[in-house]
Structure formats: structure tokens, C-alpha cells
Amino acid sequence: MLTIQCPHCGVQAEETELSPGGEAHLSRFGPGSEDQDFEAYLFFRENPKGVHFERWRHVHGCGKWFHAARCTVTMEVFGTYSAQTTEPPKALRDKISEKRPGWTWRDIA
């Protein structure tokens, strides 16, 4: 069972109380962008075995969006953080490095 703590209301929410929002930290490429960028934005996603960053919404709770970092193998949740950011906070990346030395995700390490 996956439980994730919502950073807005503090509830340790069970997965069915949440709604998954897909991969975190995507840059939007819209009208006027290069075809390759647009294609990558629409279709190309990480599928890691290990550290992953995702968007979640506490849909049956406080209703807020947030980010979560977790391990896709063990379901360990490393932490959650604000939705209003373009990259995982340094403190969280350091914490993940302690637990998963040498991890990388896209161009983040």
C-alpha cells in the first residue's frame, strides 16, 4: 500500500484518497514550438526503476496539488514538497542521495 503525506494538510493519505498527476517538472512546449520538443512534451516520459518524481493531488482531502519523490521499486516515499516549484528542493535531493547513492533522474542528481 502506498501512503503519501500531503504537505498542505499533513494527512498521511492512503493512495485511494489521492489522484496521480503524472511525471513532475515537465516544461510545456505549446503552439509555435519545435515539433521534436512538442512531441517530447506530449509523449516522452521517464519510467525509472528507482527514484521518481511525480505530481499528486489530495483529491479526496484538502484538494491541493503537491510533488512527491518515491522509489518505484520499494514504494518508499522520500518526501513531498510544494507544487509551486520547478525542481525538487536541495534538502530532499540530499536525503535521497543518502538512501540511493548515485541516483539520477532526467538531468537531476
Added chain:
Amino acid sequence: MSEPVTPLAGASFDGLVRVTETGPQGMIVLRCPEDATDAREAATAVTGTKDPALRRAAVSNGTGILWMSPDERLILVPRAKSASTVAEMQAKLAGQHALVADVSDARAIFRLEGDPLMVREVLAKLAPVDMRPDHFEVGEVRRTRLAQVAAAFWLEQEGTADLICFRSVARYVYDLLCTAAVNGSAVKHF
């Protein structure tokens, strides 16, 4: 003005706990930025209670404020006063970035009463919430799901839980509660 009618006309059921559709209950949504002092004060002025802390209920005798999210409160007042309360708050907050809306007719409210551990158990059967007495405290508001629909509940005291859901699913929620409370279905987990 027409008389308020609750969706289930005050239905009640006796089982492991007593399930009652209470109400009519005045319910007012307040949405405003987290630091909107005027909006918070407008709410506390009409209820006479304090602004609840994170995930807390500040309610007594059907009047008070529930913490729903960082920028949302649900204000409980007597049903007959909801329209005038909304008007009063809207006048106070004119020109400010705040929403005050009367949702009394869009919600249903239930009460579970009985053995304190059995009240916890009936809710635990339906919601993904840790209902152990040392984990879910009296006065804590929990927005969650009840089987397939959204709901919010809080323990007014041990053995008394109040629960709010959308009016359109009132029958579904009532049937869920009654089924979870049917005699002979006690798990005695707590």
C-alpha cells in the same frame, strides 16, 4: 421563503451505532488566501468561535468553523441564519479576494452516536483513515472518501461523530453508514 427540506427527511437507523440524518444545517463555504485576516475575522465574528487550527473543528451546538484546506473553511450556522450570515459576510468583505457561498442545500449532514469504539469502527470500515483513538482525536476534521464519494467528518466528542457529504449522494452515504453499522457486523478491531 420555502421551507428547507433535507434529502432524507431525517432518516435514522439503529445498529452498532445510531445513524441519523441531522439538519437542516446552515453551511457556508469561505475561500480566501491563507493570510486573509479580514475574511477569517468575518467568519469568527458570525460564529463566535475561533478560527480553527490545521485540520481542526471549532464547533459547538451546530455553530462554528471547520478547517477544510489551507484556503477553505466551512462555517456552520443555524439553517435559518445562513442567508443573512452570507449577506453579512459578503458586505464585510466587499472588494476583497474572498468567496462566501451558501452551500446548505448542496450538502447533507449525518450523526453517528453510540459506543465510542464502535463509532470509530463504522467510519474505519468506509474510509482510509487511521481511526485508532490515539491517532484520530476528538475535534479533528478529516476530509476523505467514504467508499466512492467525498465526505468530511469529525468527532464532536468520543461516541459522537458528525459527517458531511454532497446532497446528491446523501442516500448512498446513508446506506453505506447503515450497512457498516448493521447488527452482527462488528469487527471489534479497536
